[in-house]
Amino acid sequence: MNKAYPTEELLRISGVNPNKCMKCGKCSATCPAYDEMEYHPHQFVSMVNSGDIEPLMNSESIFKCLSCFACVDRCPRGVEPAKLIEAVRIAVVRKQGNNHLLADDVPNMLDDEIPQQAIVSAFRKYSK
Amino acid sequence: MKLSYFPGCTLKNKAKSLDIYARKSSELFGITLEEIDNWQCCGGVYSTAKNDVATKLASVRALKQAYEKGQALVTVCSACHNVIKQTNHLMKNDTAIAKKIDRYINDGSMYTGQAQVYHYLEMLRDIVGFDEIRKKVVNPLNGKKIGAYYGCLLLRPSSVMQMDNPENPTIMEELISALGGQSIIYANRNECCGGYIAMESGELARKKSNQVIENAKKAGAEMIITACPLCRYNLIKNGSDIPVVYFTELLAQALGIKGDTNE
Amino acid sequence: MQRIGVFVCWCGSNIASTVDVERVSEALKNEQGVVFSTNYQYMCSQAGQDLIKSAVKEHRLTGIVVCSCSPRMHEATFRKAARSAGINPYMVEIANIREQCSWVHKDIITGTEKAIILGKAAIAKVNLNAPLIPGESPVTKRALVIGGGIAGIQTALDIAEAGFLVDIVEKKPTIGGKMAQLDKTFPTLDCSACILTPKMVDVAQHEKIRIFSYSEVSSVKGFVGNFDVTIKKKARFVNENICTGCGACVEKCPQKKIPNEFNLGMDNRSAIYIPFAQAVPKVATIDPNACNMLKNGKCGLCARVCTAGAIDYTQKDEYIEEKYGAIVVATGFNPISMEKFDEYAYSQSRDVITSLEFERLTNAAGPTGGKLLRPSDNKHPHTIVFVQCVGSRCSVDSEKGKEYCSKICCMYTAKHAMLVRDKYPDTEVYVFYIDVRTPGKAFDEFYRRAVEEYGVHYIKGMVGKVVPEGEKLKVQASDLIENKQLHIDADLVVLAAAIEPDKSARGLATMLTASMDTNDFFTEAHPKLRPVESPTAGVFLSGTCQGPKDIPETVSQAGAAASKVIALLNKDKLLGNPCVAHSNEEICNGCSQCERVCPYGAISYINKEFKMPDRSIKTRRIAVVNPAICQGCGACTVTCPSGAMDLKGFTSKQIMAEVDAICR
Amino acid sequence: MQVNEFKPLIVAFCCNWCSYAGADLAGNNRLSYPADVKIIRVPCSCRVNPMFVLRAFQRGADGVIICGCHPGDCHYTSGNYYTRRRMTLLFSMLDYLGIEKERTRVEWVSAAEGAKFASTMNDFVSKITQLGKNKRLEDLRCKK
Structure with missing residues (x-):
């Protein structure tokens, strides 16, 4: 289990002010990975704000975000939910033994055509 | 004219044609792309976390080198461009982080985002000019219907990237028409292909890529062009039955540097 | 050398309990110029005022200091008393020893000390006071109304009914404004044209009202009561006085492919045109950018068919100078550009439209004759998605739309949804909302009827992306209550675009030296108590140029602005503030x-x-x-x-x- | 002159439309602040000539505060912007002359902000009390 991070810390790391959110749900409306996520972008914003962080840290949702910034760009209030998801994800993978992607797993994921870019990106996103 | 050039890891391996034709084509317009010395991989994705400093070092080194040479920095790969441009923006706007990074690099002068960063497409539009390109076309595309695929990295976050209207971009469409092709506008051209999720969840990548391909095809596209090796990989891997090529290949073909790109 | 009388008020115990009034009047006795000093229980009472009057006489006072409550309270009272005692009212100064002394200090010693100092300051000032006489200026008994929408129309009618001359300047070829483009009005669903066009006719026929259509204000000089205004009457290449509005020219004009502004470009008009059937004035106008005759001298058909001989290709812009006593701004609004919201594919699909365009689509005089047909293929849409708050309620740092709520969208969207379900029950209607805001008489009931009786699907959430694919618009949205992402294959998407002040307002504000807020809405002299007056004297505000509002609100504000104008024009002379x-x-x-x-x-x-x-x-x-x-x-x-x-x-x-x- | 406890002398210029009304509201609500503050009413904060501020210090004031409408709310549309610019210059010059920046202040107080007026004055007086008597610029010839 991942112990909860304090809200303030996540807000500091992400630079996000969740109080700006007007709860319109456009982030979740535009999210391409919505169906794969247990918690959706708008929930990240409201749950971090209310300190309900542990479920987020223990959820696979943090690894489903594609960092495509659609939520950031389309948010009418400038909340930047993707940055908050990134902060939670970093809080998780930085902990000892929490790497989501291990070097040993990689060979099985590869095919002849996969670009290097995919591998480095995945490592940066999923591991310390 | 000489510009600094950051090719990136993939362009040296799987996406060699993105790299080669970018260099060759620019020579035709009197622009030499000078590869940055000892460049390091940008990391593929930009980390937005304020406590993530180390991942920015490679980009800052490249930016700094370009700036010290008095040159703008050009990238072709969407991912590299995204990381480098966002890092540059951060250096310009967050002095605390710029200072931290300065302590790592420790070479006597702090970098604060002074370099100019261009994506190769921006270079074509803003330095060369599409009219100039039009004049140099020897093998026009004869009205071929081509859908530009931007993906997410080129355009977003738009306040930083500032390449084009993030919801209705025109830069690749203008290139296509300069090369004599017919650009096909389709709504999913700025939606994510799935990106690195291909490693983790092939299913999601397939779904996203298919949405792009389907939308492009229904709009009438016979070919898709992209600036991103990962986009190209995802689209092809997930069964695109129309060709997906790098925009530089198309450019080189129209300029007479390369043979037909229709495989 | 002044002869000053000092009057210290007890204000019952309000002052006297924390200020030793006796000591104050005693201490001020020896100040320079003071010849008389006293204190009294209530200076503002009749007896207190009489005390001042008799002291003026007795001691031949030339200046008065009253140590009492705030000058904002009773300065006017004491100035009046001074005048009736025969001295200039501006020879009175007030020392505020209540609000700014006795009420904020607890200790009688400090309170008294401070009161004495405040008294001394007032005496020092009065020593240097000079009699002031407010200037007078005459009032030109004519009002100018800028903008001929419902706000301008109502203001003009009300002023004219009171017997004053009014000129309306409208930049379009006809008055009527946005209301003329609407189909039905909420919450009563009466037809917009049916209630507007009679008013337009009233304006046209009113002997006190002149309409300058196709005209703009080009300069404003002068001040309240005496504005000198230059009006630019743009060349319409048709003699307004002769044209009968028969429409023969419109019919014959060969250039018929000009996007029709009145229908928001959803159909075409000819180069010579009359915007709509009930236009006022009902005269033709030639679009110089489209007319072949004006562009290259090749055509002249309209002149040939015009039996009245009204066509005049040589007409030039005309400048008219006129004097006005008051100016009413009624420049109205426009929907914002959807350029920054292209995730909704407005520029990519003709079937993604704004709400104002939807009004035209359902209007019997609109491009489809009132049949609800998709612009792309003229087919009947079976699934319609309405998106609310497009460009409203955006934060400044998102750099997209407007920060404010546009106020009217919730209601007109409910109206649209209801009308569609009423006319076409086979149509599924979805409304995506963040909040439904319906403060207003019979407003919430109206919205509930849309949901409960008409079966409109109201979904709390926002649309994230619209993807045109084939004949369909794939709408991707969130349903926050069900915590689901929805995918709807729609035939028509309607965007409730935020409204913004007309672009002409900015330049006009500069001409009028009237202030605007950061959104280019005109600011009012006081947000609560003077909502229809601009801080600039003589300039009044009517309608949406001051802030988003619906028709009933606009009409009430228009009437309020008119009453302020009437009160001003009723005066023969204006007394100025002599402190200039x-x-x-x-x-x-x-x-x-x-x-x-x-x-x-x-x-x-x-x-x-x-x-x-x-x-x-x-x-x-x-x-x-x-x-x-x-x-x-x-x-x-x-x-x-x-x-x-x-x-x-x-x-x-x-x-x-x-x-x-x-x-x- | 016998001084047991230092009581500062503070001149407050208040614009007629916002801050003076704010001060009145503080009174209406009985929100107390030290009697050391003496208010001079001006039509607009932009009527305050730097000369008046200098004069106050010359005559022995320990602090000068200018209160106006909030930016954007000026009754005369732009007066407070002039105030802000002028006073920024004046205050830095005064600082250079040795009159600490804390002794001078521009505050925006609306007619609705009685509480803000009182708290601003309390704060200002306590800051000036800490600083002590102002000796700079004081023209001893003015003292009787």
Whole structure:
């Protein structure tokens, strides 16, 4: 289990002010990975704000975000939910033994055509 | 004219044609792309976390080198461009982080985002000019219907990237028409292909890529062009039955540097 | 040398409990110029005022200091008393020893000390007071209304009904504004044209009203009661007085492919056109950018078919100068551009439309004759998605739309949804909302009817992306209550675009020196108590130029603005504020600094001849303040490098004397 | 002159439309602040000539505060912007002359902000009390 991070810390790391959110749900409306996520972008914003962080840290949702910034760009209030998801994800993978992607797993994921870019990106996103 | 050039890891391996034709084509317009010395991989994705400093070092080194040479920095790969441009923006706007990074690099002068960063497409539009390109076309595309695929990295976050209207971009469409092709506008051209999720969840990548391909095809596209090796990989891997090529290949073909790109 | 009387008020116990009034009146007795000092229980009462009057007589007072409550409370009372005692009302100064002394200090010793100092400061000031006489200016009994929408129409009618002349300046070829484009109006669903067009006819027929259509205000000079306005009457290439509006020219015009502004470009009009059947004035206008005759001299068909001989290809822009006593701004609104919201594919699909376009699509006089058909293929849409708050309620840092709520969208969207379900029950209608805001008489009931009786699907959530694919619009949205992402294959998507002030308002505000907020809405003189007046005297606000509002609100504000105008025009003379700036022509060097800081344009320059010591005549440029325009802020007095500019009633010497008295 | 406890002398210039009304509201609500504050009413904060501020210090004031409408709310549309610019310059010059920046202040107080007026004055007086008597610029010839 991942112990909860304090809200303030996540807000500091992400630079996000969740109080700006007007709860319109456009982030979740535009999210391409919505169906794969247990918690959706708008929930990240409201749950971090209310300190309900542990479920987020223990959820696979943090690894489903594609960092495509659609939520950031389309948010009418400038909340930047993707940055908050990134902060939670970093809080998780930085902990000892929490790497989501291990070097040993990689060979099985590869095919002849996969670009290097995919591998480095995945490592940066999923591991310390 | 000489510009600094950051090719990136993939362009040296799987996406060699993105790299080669970018260099060759620019020579035709009197622009030499000078590869940055000892460049390091940008990391593929930009980390937005304020406590993530180390991942920015490679980009800052490249930016700094370009700036010290008095040159703008050009990238072709969407991912590299995204990381480098966002890092540059951060250096310009967050002095605390710029200072931290300065302590790592420790070479006597702090970098604060002074370099100019261009994506190769921006270079074509803003330095060369599409009219100039039009004049140099020897093998026009004869009205071929081509859908530009931007993906997410080129355009977003738009306040930083500032390449084009993030919801209705025109830069690749203008290139296509300069090369004599017919650009096909389709709504999913700025939606994510799935990106690195291909490693983790092939299913999601397939779904996203298919949405792009389907939308492009229904709009009438016979070919898709992209600036991103990962986009190209995802689209092809997930069964695109129309060709997906790098925009530089198309450019080189129209300029007479390369043979037909229709495989 | 002044002869000053000091009157210290107890205000019952309000002052007397924390200020030793006896000691105060005693202490002030020996101040410079004071010849009489007393205290009384209630200075503002009739007896208190009589006390002042008799003291003026008895002690031949030339100045009065009242130590009492705030001047904001009773300055006017004591000035009136002074006048009836025969001295200039501006020889009265108030020392505020209640709000700013007895009520905020607990201790009688400190309270008394402070009251004495405040009294001394007031005495020091009165010593330097001079009698002031407010300037008078005549009032031109004619009003100008800028904008001919429902706001301008209502204001003009109300003013004219009171018997004053009114001119309406409308930049389009016809009056009517946005309301003329609407189909039905909420919450009663009466037809917009049916209630508007009779009013347009009233305007046209009213003997007191003149309409300058296809015209713009090009300059405004002067001040309240005396505005000099130049109106540019754009060349319409048709003689308005002769044209009968028969429409023969429109029919014959070969150039028929011009996007029709009235239908928001959803159909075409000819190069010579009448915007709509009930246009007022009902005369044709030639679009110079489209007319072949005007562009290259090849055509002239309209002139040939016009039996009245009204066509005049040589017509030029005309400038009309007119004087007005009051100006009403009624410049209205427009939906914002959807350029920054292209995730909704507005520029990619003709089937993604704004709500105003939807109005035209359902209007019997619209491009489809009132049948709800998709613009792309003229097919009947079976699934319609309405998106609310497109561009409203955006934060500044998102750099997309407007920060404010556009106020009318919730209601018109409910109206649209309801009308669709009523006329086409086979249509599924989805409304995506963030909040449904329905404050207003019978408004919430209306919205509930849309949901409960008409079965409109209201979904809390926002649309994230619209993807045109084949014949469908794939709408991706969130349903926050069900915590689901929805995918709807829609036939038509309607965007409730935020509204913004008309672009012409900015330039107009500069001409009028009327202030605007950051959104380019005109600001009111007081947000609560003077909502239809601009802070600039003589300029009034009507309708959405002041802020988003619906038709009933617009009409009430229009009437309110009219009543303010009527009250102004009813006066034969206007009394100004005598506390205005004044330039000492001996010192002024005509540097123009004061002119630049004056927010009202009250300062101008004249060349004046001065006799030099050697009897020669020298002409010098000097500043002259127009006391009717000056509002007395004093910005010029501080900016003046030579010290020539001073403010009557608040002269530098007076304020310094107060400083000295306090710091003594 | 016998001084047991230092009581500062503070001159407050208040614009007629916002801050003076704010001060009145503080009174209406009985929100107390030290009697050391003496208010001079001006039509607009932009009427305050730097000369007045200098005069106050010359005559022995320990602090000068200028209160106006909030930016954007000026009754005369732009007066407070002039105030802000002028006073920024004046205050830095005064600082250079040795009159600490804390002794001078520009505050925006609306007619609705009685509480803000009182708290601003309390704060200002306590800051000035800490600083002590102002000796700079004081013209001893003015003292009787």
